[in-house]
C-alpha cells in the first residue's frame with residue numbers, strides 16, 4: 271500500500287490526511303515535533319485568557335486517529351533524502367515514504383536583535399510559546415511589565431492576552447500607524463486609538479535595539495533604537511511577522527525561496543513531494559494574491575485540493591476571492607476582495623470610508639475609479655456575510671449596487687436601520703466630490 275507521509279499536524283497537514291483517508295485506503299503517517307494531537311492554533315489565546323482548556327482546542331477526540339488509520343509520529347525531521355525517499359529525524363530515527371507532503375507552517379520572525387534568545391523572550395506561535403508565556407507571565411506579580419515587538423495580528427492578540435491578566439504592556443510598532451502596510455489610514459488610526467483606550471502603551475515609529483539580561487540570563491529590559499530609552503520588563507513577545515518554517519530543508523534538493531516553491535498543483539520541483547499551508551510559496555501569482563498566505567482557511571483548502579491529486583484526480587489549487595477576519599481587542603475585522611492601504615494602493619483604486627462616531631465601527635469600500643467596479647470591502651465592528659460579498663465579487667457588481675444593497679450582507683439589520691441613511695448619504699457626498 272502506498273505510504274503518504276505528512277510533515278506537520280496543523281490544519282493543512284491534517285486536512286490533507288483526513289481527505290486522503292476519505293478517498294483511499296493508503297497508509298498515512300502524520301509527523302509533528304510540536305504536539306501529539308492536532309489543535310486549533312487560532313484558539314491559543316483563549317487558553318491563556320482562561321476561556322478554555324488546551325484540550326478544548328483539539329477538534330478531534332484522541333481515538334479519532336487510530337479509528338481512521340492515520341498514524342501519528344512525534345519527532346523533528348532534520349533532513350529529507352529525496353532519492354531514497356527517506357526522512358531522518360533528530361533522534362536518529364528514519365521513515366520511508368512513497369509520497370511526501372510538507373506542511374510545516376510558520377515560525378516567528380527574529381531579526382538578529384541582541385538578546386532575542388534570552389529566557390523570557392518568546393514568539394506567540396507554537397504550543398511551547400504558550401507554555402513559556404504561562405511560565406514567565408502567570409500574573410502581574412511575577413510579570414510586572416511586558417514589551418511586545420511588532421504590530422500585526424499576532425502582536426495585538428498577545429497584547430489582549432496580557433491585558434486579560436492586568437499585565438502592563440508596552441507595544442513597539444515600527445510603522446507610524448498600526449498595521450498601515452495593510453490597513454487604510456482611517457482604519458489604522460481608529461485601531462491606534464482603540465489600543466490606547468485599553469491602556470496599552472503604544473509606541474509608533476519605534477524599533478527595538480536590544481534586549482538586556484539580568485545576572486541570571488533572564489530578560490530585564492529593552493532598549494529603544496530611536497531614543498536609547500530603557501524599558502524595564504520581565505517578558506518580551508516577538509511578533510514581527512512569521513515566515514515559512516523550512517530551515518530543515520536547507521541542503522536538500524527541494525527548491526525553496528521564502529517558502530517551499532510549488533506550482534498550482536502544489537507540487538514541488540521533486541516528484542512525489544508536495545507542500546501546502548503557510549510553508550508553501552506559489553511560483554506564479556494567483557490573481558492579486560500573495561505567493562505565501564499564512565492563514566487558516568487557505569491551509570485547509572490546499573489540504574483538500576492536494577488530497578484529490580494524491581488520490582489520482584490531479585486538480586489545481588483555486589482559492590477564489592481573498593477574504594480574512596481577525597480581532598483587534600473588542601473590534602472584529604473582516605475583509606473581502608482587495609482593499610489596499612495608501613502605501614500599496616493600485617492607481618485605479620478609489621476608497622469610500624465611513625466611520626461611526628463611537629470610533630469602534632467603520633467600513634472602507636474599494637472600487638475602480640473609471641469603471642466603478644466593486645473591488646473589496648473592509649469592515650470593523652460590523653459582521654458581514656461572506657457568501658454575499660463572494661457572490662458580488664464573482665458577479666463583478668459595481669460600487670453603487672453594493673452600497674445600495676449593503677443591508678443584504680449585514681448580520682445585524684438593527685445596525686443598518688439606524689445608520690444606513692447616514693452611510694448612504696456619506697457615500698453620495700463622496701461621489702459628488704470625486
Ligand SMILES: Cc1cc2nc3c(=O)[nH]c(=O)nc-3n(C[C@H](O)[C@H](O)[C@H](O)COP(=O)(O)OP(=O)(O)OC[C@H]3O[C@@H](n4cnc5c(N)ncnc54)[C@H](O)[C@@H]3O)c2cc1C
Nearest residue numbers: 278280281282302303304346347374375547548564565566
Ligand atoms: C496566535 C495566532 C493566531 C492566529 N489567528 C488566525 C486567525 O484568526 N485567522 C487565520 O486565518 N489565521 C490565524 N493564524 C494563522 C494560522 O493559525 C496559520 O495560518 C495556520 O495554523 C497554519 O497551518 P499549517 O498547517 O500550514 O501549519 P502549522 O499550524 O504551523 O503546523 C505545522 C506543524 O509542523 C510542525 N513542524 C515544522 N517543522 C517540522 C519538522 N522539521 N519536523 C516535524 N514537525 C515540524 C510544527 O511544529 C507544527 O506543529 C493565527 C496564528 C497564530 C500563531
